[in-house]
Amino acid sequence: EIVLTQSPGTLSLSPGERATLSCRASQSVSSSYLAWYQQKPGQAPRLLIYGASSRATGIPDRFSGSGSGTDFTLTISRLEPEDFAVYYCQQYGSSPWSPMWTFGQGTKVEIK
Amino acid sequence: QVQLVESGGGVVQPGRSLRLSCAASGFTFSSYGMHWVRQAPGKGLEWVAVISYDGSNKYYADSVKGRFTISRDNSKNTLYLQMNSLRAEDTAVYYCAKGRRIVGPDAFDIWGQGTMVTVSS
Numbered sequence: 001e002i003v004l005t006q007s008p009g010t011l012s013l014s015p016g017e018r019a020t021l022s023c024r025a026s027q028s029v030s031s032s033y034l035a036w037y038q039q040k041p042g043q044a045p046r047l048l049i050y051g052a053s054s055r056a057t058g059i060p061d062r063f064s065g066s067g068s069g070t071d072f073t074l075t076i077s078r079l080e081p082e083d084f085a086v087y088y089c090q091q092y093g094s095s096p097w098s099p100m101w102t103f104g105q106g107t108k109v110e111i112k
Numbered sequence: 113q114v115q116l117v118e119s120g121g122g123v124v125q126p127g128r129s130l131r132l133s134c135a136a137s138g139f140t141f142s143s144y145g146m147h148w149v150r151q152a153p154g155k156g157l158e159w160v161a162v163i164s165y166d167g168s169n170k171y172y173a174d175s176v177k178g179r180f181t182i183s184r185d186n187s188k189n190t191l192y193l194q195m196n197s198l199r200a201e202d203t204a205v206y207y208c209a210k211g212r213r214i215v216g217p218d219a220f221d222i223w224g225q226g227t228m229v230t231v232s233s
Contacts, residue, residue: 033217033218035219035220037157037220039157044207044223044224044225044226045149045157045207045220045223046223047212047219047220047221050212050218050219050221056212056219056221057221088156088157090157090219090220092217092218092219093217100159100171100173101147101159101162101217102159103156103157103158103159104156105156106156106157
């Protein structure tokens with residue numbers, strides 16, 4: 001089982017600042033199979049990035065994903081008030097119907 | 113409008129059973145793999161189970177294997193999760209989610225609003 005470790009646990013920033021979130025995998029993940037989600041309190045998660053770097057439909061271009069192998073990054077170029085939330089990375093199987101999808105433990109982006 | 117709506121959550125005693133449903137609309141339900149994901153209070157996301165578009169393939173997290181069963185009825189555009197032998201640690205919000213692509217494993221592009229399951233005596 002691939003374990004995803006996100007850092008930092010909490011990121012305290014001000015609106016307008018740049019946020020850089022890290023996701024490290026315990027073994028290599030195909031870049032095609034790494035996603036990022038945003039979750040606000042009381043809401044379901046929302047897909048932001050899939051395939052490590054492709055933005056999902058309707059996601060603003062201030063969100064970008066990068067990385068390969070075991071190290072992946074979500075960058076929010078300029079934080080808007082609505083961006084303060086918890087962010088999760090996820091890896092999914094690299095072969096058809098690989099039986100595991102796993103999430104990182106999350107990074108909370110809070111207002112400084 | 114693409115939508116997933118879960119139902120069936122509630123309070124149940126340890127060892128008892130519960131069945132969750134997820135009604136889909138706005139997309140061709142029968143073409144996509146579907147998932148259940150849960151989130152314990154104040155905790156992160158945990159993938160629970162997946163079912164292929166036609167129901168022929170099913171996989172489970174180790175934590176629920178042998179106790180939970182995922183199924184679907186494509187004629188009713190509905191996904192199910194039968195939960196047996198429930199434990200306190202199964203207490204969580206349960207989300208259904210749609211796989212992004214028709215073919216192959218992928219991220220989850222549509223999520224329901226979640227239904228709360230509380231296992232307590």
